[in-house]
Amino acid sequence: MTVESTAARKPRRSAGGKAGTTGSKRSTTGTKSTTRTAARKAGDGEPELVQLLTPEGKRVKNAEYDPYVAGITPDELRGLYRDMVLTRRFDAEATALQRQGELGLWASLLGQEAAQIGSGRATREDDYVFPTYREHGVAWCRGVDPTNLLGMFRGVNNGGWDPNGNNFHLYTIVIGSQALHATGYAMGVAKDGADAAVVAYFGDGASSQGDVAEAFTFSAVYNAPVVFFCQNNQWAISEPTEKQTRVPLYQRAQGYGFPGVRVDGNDVLACLAVTKWALERARRGEGPTLVEAFTYRMGAHTTSDDPSRYRGDDERAAWEAKDPIARLRTYLESQTDTDEGFFAELEEESEALGRRVREVVRAMPDPDRFAIFENVYADGHALVDEERAQFAAYQASFADVEEGKQR
Amino acid sequence: MTAEKMALAKAINESLRTALEADPKVLVMGEDVGKLGGVFRVTDGLQKDFGEDRVIDTPLAESGIVGTAIGLALRGYRPVVEIQFDGFVFPAYDQIVTQLAKMHARSLGKVKLPVVVRIPYGGGIGAVEHHSESPEALFAHVAGLKVVSPSNADDAYWMMQQAIQSDDPVIFFEPKRRYWDKAEVSREAIPDPLHKARVVREGTDLTLVAYGPMVKLCQEVADAAAEEGKSLEVLDLRSVSPIDFDAIQASVEKTRRLVVVHEAPVFLGSGAEIAARITERCFYHLEAPVLRVGGYHAPYPPARLEEDYLPDLDRVLDAVDRSLAY
Numbered sequence A: 001m002t003v004e005s006t007a008a009r010k011p012r013r014s015a016g017g018k019a020g021t022t023g024s025k026r027s028t029t030g031t032k033s034t035t036r037t038a039a040r041k042a043g044d045g046e047p048e049l050v051q052l053l054t055p056e057g058k059r060v061k062n063a064e065y066d067p068y069v070a071g072i073t074p075d076e077l078r079g080l081y082r083d084m085v086l087t088r089r090f091d092a093e094a095t096a097l098q099r100q101g102e103l104g105l106w107a108s109l110l111g112q113e114a115a116q117i118g119s120g121r122a123t124r125e126d127d128y129v130f131p132t133y134r135e136h137g138v139a140w141c142r143g144v145d146p147t148n149l150l151g152m153f154r155g156v157n158n159g160g161w162d163p164n165g166n167n168f169h170l171y172t173i174v175i176g177s178q179a180l181h182a183t184g185y186a187m188g189v190a191k192d193g194a195d196a197a198v199v200a201y202f203g204d205g206a207s208s209q210g211d212v213a214e215a216f217t218f219s220a221v222y223n224a225p226v227v228f229f230c231q232n233n234q235w236a237i238s239e240p241t242e243k244q245t246r247v248p249l250y251q252r253a254q255g256y257g258f259p260g261v262r263v264d265g266n267d268v269l270a271c272l273a274v275t276k277w278a279l280e281r282a283r284r285g286e287g288p289t290l291v292e293a294f295t296y297r298m299g300a301h302t303t304s305d306d307p308s309r310y311r312g313d314d315e316r317a318a319w320e321a322k323d324p325i326a327r328l329r330t331y332l333e334s335q336t337d338t339d340e341g342f343f344a345e346l347e348e349e350s351e352a353l354g355r356r357v358r359e360v361v362r363a364m365p366d367p368d369r370f371a372i373f374e375n376v377y378a379d380g381h382a383l384v385d386e387e388r389a390q391f392a393a394y395q396a397s398f399a400d401v402e403e404g405k406q407r
Numbered sequence B: 001m002t003a004e005k006m007a008l009a010k011a012i013n014e015s016l017r018t019a020l021e022a023d024p025k026v027l028v029m030g031e032d033v034g035k036l037g038g039v040f041r042v043t044d045g046l047q048k049d050f051g052e053d054r055v056i057d058t059p060l061a062e063s064g065i066v067g068t069a070i071g072l073a074l075r076g077y078r079p080v081v082e083i084q085f086d087g088f089v090f091p092a093y094d095q096i097v098t099q100l101a102k103m104h105a106r107s108l109g110k111v112k113l114p115v116v117v118r119i120p121y122g123g124g125i126g127a128v129e130h131h132s133e134s135p136e137a138l139f140a141h142v143a144g145l146k147v148v149s150p151s152n153a154d155d156a157y158w159m160m161q162q163a164i165q166s167d168d169p170v171i172f173f174e175p176k177r178r179y180w181d182k183a184e185v186s187r188e189a190i191p192d193p194l195h196k197a198r199v200v201r202e203g204t205d206l207t208l209v210a211y212g213p214m215v216k217l218c219q220e221v222a223d224a225a226a227e228e229g230k231s232l233e234v235l236d237l238r239s240v241s242p243i244d245f246d247a248i249q250a251s252v253e254k255t256r257r258l259v260v261v262h263e264a265p266v267f268l269g270s271g272a273e274i275a276a277r278i279t280e281r282c283f284y285h286l287e288a289p290v291l292r293v294g295g296y297h298a299p300y301p302p303a304r305l306e307e308d309y310l311p312d313l314d315r316v317l318d319a320v321d322r323s324l325a326y
Helices: A074-099 A113-122 A136-142 A146-154 A177-192 A210-221 A249-256 A268-283 A313-320 A324-335 A340-363 A369-373 A382-406 B008-022 B046-050 B062-074 B090-100 B136-140 B153-165 B214-227 B245-255 B270-281 B303-309 B313-325
Strands: A128-130 A198-203 A226-232 A260-264 A289-294 B004-007 B026-030 B055-057 B078-082 B116-121 B146-148 B170-175 B182-185 B198-201 B206-210 B232-236 B239-241 B258-265 B291-295
Touching: A074 A113, A074 A136, A074 A146, A074 A268, A074 A324, A074 A340, A113 A136, A113 A226, A113 A268, A113 A289, A113 A324, A128 A177, A136 A146, A146 A340, A177 A198, A177 A210, A177 A226, A177 B062, A177 B090, A198 A268, A210 A226, A210 A249, A210 B062, A210 B090, A226 A249, A226 A268, A249 A260, A249 A289, A260 A268, A268 A289, A268 A324, A369 A382, B004 B008, B008 B026, B008 B046, B008 B078, B008 B153, B008 B170, B008 B182, B026 B062, B046 B055, B062 B078, B062 B090, B090 B116, B116 B153, B136 B146, B136 B170, B136 B239, B136 B258, B136 B270, B146 B153, B153 B170, B153 B182, B198 B214, B198 B245, B206 B214, B206 B245, B206 B313, B214 B232, B214 B258, B214 B313, B232 B245, B245 B258, B245 B270, B258 B270, B258 B313, B270 B291, B291 B313
Parallel strands: A128 A198, A198 A226, A226 A289, A260 A289, B026 B055, B026 B078, B078 B116, B116 B170, B146 B170, B206 B232, B206 B258, B258 B291
Antiparallel strands: B004 B182, B146 B239, B198 B232
C-alpha cells in the first residue's frame, strides 16, 4: 500500500498507529484499549494513513479495515458516489448563492466530500452527530434537508433545524465547543445502557482548543462511546497545520489513552471503514477513538476568505489529483457494471437539486421582527416580556404615522 | 412533616437529595463532589447513596464540566454542576455564554438545556485569591441565563428545587459565608416563584435592596437604624436575572429612597441596573438618587484587607444617612 503526502509537511516523529482490542465490556477506564499499538511508518517520513482506494481509483487491500467494507455492493458504491456528487453540487450552489447576494456567507466543503460521506454513512440512525459549520455532507447523510442548512448563512435564523429530528446537532461556530457536547451526550448514552455512538466533528484548527483537549480527557476517563472525527484539511483559515501541532494529530489520542488513526480523507471507502471500526468499538464499550481524516480544503475558508494571500496554486493542484469523487468514478467505471446512464441520470439529479436549492433560498422569507424575542428562554423572563412590549409600542408608533398619512 | 432547622449548606444538600430521589435524570457533577462531598460538604453523602453514575467526580476542567453537562442535557439529563469557587468559573464562561445560554433560542425552542450551575460565591471567609469573588453581573448580562442567589436555608432548599425543575439554565450563586447559618426549612411550604423578590422587613423611610450574603447584613443595618429611629425596608431580591423590578418599585414608591447593596464591584454591577430602572420607573417618587454600596473597581483584595473592601454595617449606614440627607 502506498501513501502519498503531497502537502509540504515536514517529516514527523511517527510512532502510534491505531490500536484496539475487541470484546471488552464498557468499563470505567479506557486504558486497556491502547495496549495493542502498531507502529507504522511510511517511507517518506509522514505517518502512514489508511487507504483502500488510491487516487488512481485502484482498490488496495488492508487486512485490518477491509472487513468493514467487505460486503459493499456496487449499488452501495454508487450510492456513496451519488452522495458525494450531490453534496458537491449543493455546495457549489450555495457558493453561487452567496456570490449573488442570497447568502451572507458560505463555508464550502469542497474537497472534503469523502471524509464527510464516508464517516456520515458509517453512522446508524440512533447515533448522534455533533458537527462544526462545514459538515454539509454529513448533514446530507443524516437526512437533513440541505436547504435547512442555509438559513443561518442567509441570516434568517441561527440554526433552526430540530437536532433530534435526525440526531444531527446544530452547527457550532465557536471552534471545538461541540466536542464536549458530544462527549457529554455519549456519557448519557452509556448511562442509558444504549449501544448508540456519537461522532464529534472538528478540524485541525480546533485541535488546539482546550475544549477538544478536555473532551479527550472526559471521554477517556468515562469511557464514553464517542468518535472524534478530525478533518485535517491542512488549513485553519490562513494557518497551516504546523501552526497547530508538532505531532500528527491522530497521535495525540495515545496520550489520552485511546487509539488514534489517520485515514486518507479523500478516500470515501477508507473513511467509511475506519469510522465503522471506531463506531463499533464505541458500541462495544471500548470508549473513544480519534480519527484524523487527512484531506484538503480545496476552496477558501469561507466566501469571505482569500486563500491567494497565504497559499499557492501548486498545493491545490497536487490535491486536485487526489480528488475524492474522481477516484471513485474511475473505480466504478473500471471495476463495476456502472454504465453511462447512471452518470447521466446523476447529472440531471444534480441540476434538479441545484434548482431546488436556488428556489427555496430565494423564497426564504425574512423572519418576523418579533422573532428577536422568541425562545430566549424556555420558561419566559420578565425583562424579555417588558422589552418586547416596548419594541411593539415603538413599532406601532410608525403604524400610527402611516395611518395618519393615509387619512 | 414540620419545619426543621438546618444550615444553608445542608439545605442545599437536602434539596439535591430530594431531586436525585424524585427524578432519575438528575445528576450532580463537579470537582470533589463525590467521595469528599464537596469542599464545603454541600454534596456530602450523595455519592454514597446515589452512586458514582449520578454523583460524578469530574476531571479538573470547568469548561469540560459545563460542556459535558450540556451534552448530557441534550440526551435528556438534568445535570446540577458545581463550580468549586467563584473565581474558577471562567474556563467555563465560554461554554456558558456561547452554548448554554443560546441553545434554546438558536434551536428555535426545540432544545432545552435544564442545567443548574452552582457557584459558591462572595467573600468574608479569609480565603486566598480567586475564592471570594462575586461575578453574578457577568452572567445576568447574558440573555438566556437565569441567575439566582438565596440568602437563607429555606430559600436555598426551595430555590434549588425550582432551579432544577426549570427548563432554562440557572446560575445558582450560593453565599458561601452563609453556608453555616441555620434557619427553619419547611418541606411542605408552597414556595414563592423563583424570581420573585421578598420583603423581609417592612419599613417606611428607605428601601435596602440586597441578595445572597448581603441580606443578613441589611437586616442588621435596619436593626441599627431602628435604634436611631429610622424605619428601613429590606428587600431580598433572590433573583438577579430576571430582577423583580415591580417589587422594588412598589417598595420605593412607599419609602422614596433606595440603597442597593452587593459585594460585587459597584461599577456596572446589578446595582447600576437597578438604579437606572428605578430612576425611570419612580422618577417622581424619589427624594434622593439611588445609592449603591459594594466592592471597588480593584481586584478582590488579600484577605487581611477584605473587611475594607466588603460592604459592612457602617458603610451601608453611611449610604443610608447620605440618602436621608437629601
